[in-house]
Amino acid sequence: MKTRRSMLFVPGDNPAMLSTAFVYKPDSVMFDLEDAVSPREKDSARLLVFHALGLPAYKDIERVVRINRLDSEYGLKDLEAAIRGRADVVRLPKTDSADDIHELESHVARLEKECSRPVGETKLIAAIESASGVVNALAIATSSQRMAAIALAGFDYLVDMQTSRSGGSEPELFYARAAIVHAARVAHIDAFDVVYGNVDDEEGFLREVQIAKQLGFNGKSLIHPRQVDLLHRAYAPTQKELDHAQRVIAAADAAHRNGQGVVALDGKMIDPPVVKEAELILSRVYAS
């Protein structure tokens, strides 16, 4: 199963960044054709991204392309570049409903056929950036077998909600974050938290990572390479958590071998949810 903690944004019109982002070892790179690219450079960026997708340096990193909305003059052209460049995932911005995904999916399937890719190979990520998107999060998350994740995009969402970032515990994002994570868990897909824009504020970034991690997000969208390692370290289990998880798994295995339904460890019952939590902790070790 693909580990997705860090999705690093890379401007689609910047060759220096397109050719070096892999060195930071994010779980996914997201070549951006939307907000990072000015309208007059969309055509040139599309070609850069098309060719960058084929760079051997990205063979072990998930390659995501953020396209423009399909109702813009750029969206379908971006999508064609992404599919023909053999992107692993297409990220759709400003997803408001399941219909947006259904429309995208039909175009993806057509393009996969046209360039002899296996139909269904390209995965999708929906970015939720509005009140409608949050309310429809479950329908969006379950709209297609291609869905790999949903991501909350905070800036547009908060404008739509007629509020702004407050810092600290961020109550203005709580409902949306909770809705996104719940939808992702029901759909058995991943959930990405918002970007943290102040790249010089390491303390604030880590505070926000802890909120996202505690709510159950798989990771965050990132706008600066230095955030990748910080995020991975924050998601890595502590030695104490790791030791406990290994003891839980060992105790559960022993109980299974002995035909016992449940077993106690340090006076606490080890039941399936506890084992599942231990497996999750161990999976984060192997991903780091």
Next chain:
Amino acid sequence: MKIIKQAVAGTLESSDLLVKVEPNDSGLDIVIQSEVVKQFGKQIRAAVAETLAKLDVDRGTVVIEDKGALDYAIRARVQAAVLRGAGSVDVNWGQLS
């Protein structure tokens, strides 16, 4: 593909290149300026020539100001400049791989 007007693509930032194309009925003229022309001039020229050939460009002046771009960026920027110079809005992706 015929270059019918002047066009530019790319930048002069590090790892990028600036490509200028313009009509030239007398033939195909490729000019390459690069700080690494001694080491990589042949490879740059080969990438430019191959990209132009795939686009069926046999006439025009193409000036490259290279700032250490990788092969993929050279191909992408040349393609962008030619498509702009040809006034083309539809991309034939089969010509670009």
